[in-house]
Amino acid sequence: MEAYLYESLEDGKVKCNLCSHRCVIKAGRRGKCSVRENQAGTLHTLVYEKVIARHVDPIEKKPLFHFLPGTLSYSVATVGCNFRCKFCQNADIAQMPVDHQGAIMGDTVTPDEVVAAAEKSGCRSIAYTYTEPTIFFEYANDTAEQARRHGLANLLVASGAEVGVALHSGTYASVYGPAYETKAEIGMLRRAGCDAVGMSTAPETVLLSRLGVKPVGLSCITNPSRETGQPELSHAEVVEVGGMVRERLAKLLLAFLPRLAAQMAAGPSA
Numbered sequence: 001m002e003a004y005l006y007e008s009l010e011d012g013k014v015k016c017n018l019c020s021h022r023c024v025i026k027a028g029r030r031g032k033c034s035v036r037e038n039q040a041g042t043l044h045t046l047v048y049e050k051v052i053a054r055h056v057d058p059i060e061k062k063p064l065f066h067f068l069p070g071t072l073s074y075s076v077a078t079v080g081c082n083f084r085c086k087f088c089q090n091a092d093i094a095q096m097p098v099d100h101q102g103a104i105m106g107d108t109v110t111p112d113e114v115v116a117a118a119e120k121s122g123c124r125s126i127a128y129t130y131t132e133p134t135i136f137f138e139y140a141n142d143t144a145e146q147a148r149r150h151g152l153a154n155l156l157v158a159s160g161a162e163v164g165v166a167l168h169s170g171t172y173a174s175v176y177g178p179a180y181e182t183k184a185e186i187g188m189l190r191r192a193g194c195d196a197v198g199m200s201t202a203p204e205t206v207l208l209s210r211l212g213v214k215p216v217g218l219s220c221i222t223n224p225s226r227e228t229g230q231p232e233l234s235h236a237e238v239v240e241v242g243g244m245v246r247e248r249l250a251k252l253l254l255a256f257l258p259r260l261a262a263q264m265a266a267g268p269s270a
């Protein structure tokens with residue numbers, strides 16, 4: 001299948017823009033992930049519908065603790081990865097093409113079949129996981145569209161490490177500003193299962209959801225809560241931290257937005 005997110009260069013080369021490696025690939029060669037190949041000037045994904053691992057997992061293993069808690073998630077992966085971490089618990093499948101002379105192993109499973117298997121096993125979501133799902137983006141994208149039509153949630157267990165940003169998952173709550181949250185508010189929110197608190201993001205998300213818009217929100221954690229016992233930051237220090245992460249946030253957006261655009265271009269339900 002022809003890959004998304006690449007550009008043609010001179011001499012039959014292509015440049016893959018899917019991840020931050022931005023591989024320039026000669027004809028007949030593959031990118032660093034070993035699963036995207038330049039075939040006569042056209043970039044192809046070699047792992048479309050090639051599933052190396054699929055399991056029914058508790059959603060807490062993803063690890064999500066506040067999203068559909070107590071439910072099952074149908075988890076899928078293809079071979080390949082854009083990292084070379086031999087210590088990874090999934091290195092055997094992640095590094096398989098590199099370790100086995102480029103072999104692309106896996107069962108042929110269509111997006112429809114993934115969704116049907118998820119529904120049959122009582123899962124409420126599909127997780128693209130185990131290896132770095134960025135490298136099987138086209139397959140994950142088509143499966144995710146089918147999943148949404150069937151009312152299943154999609155979980156992309158991807159790493160922000162490719163742009164040097166540590167991503168966290170959890171429940172975000174907001175309190176009305178402009179004052180910082182009190183110790184009592186933090187205690188109350190902690191008992192309600194919240195992981196992060198701010199003065200924004202949540203109200204906008206609620207409003208957009210009510211308007212039928214599917215929002216994407218990014219928040220930077222600027223300071224630990226008073227409950228952690230760590231030194232409390234002043235307002236000036238919090239503002240300073242916000243300024244320090246500006247560059248990393250820009251990198252994250254530059255990596256994320258092209259993928260979102262490709263997903264939107266691929267179908268009206270994306």
Ligand code: SF4
Binds near residue numbers: 082134
């Ligand atoms: S997805 Fe693969 S081919 Fe594309 S830039 Fe990343 S490592 Fe290179």
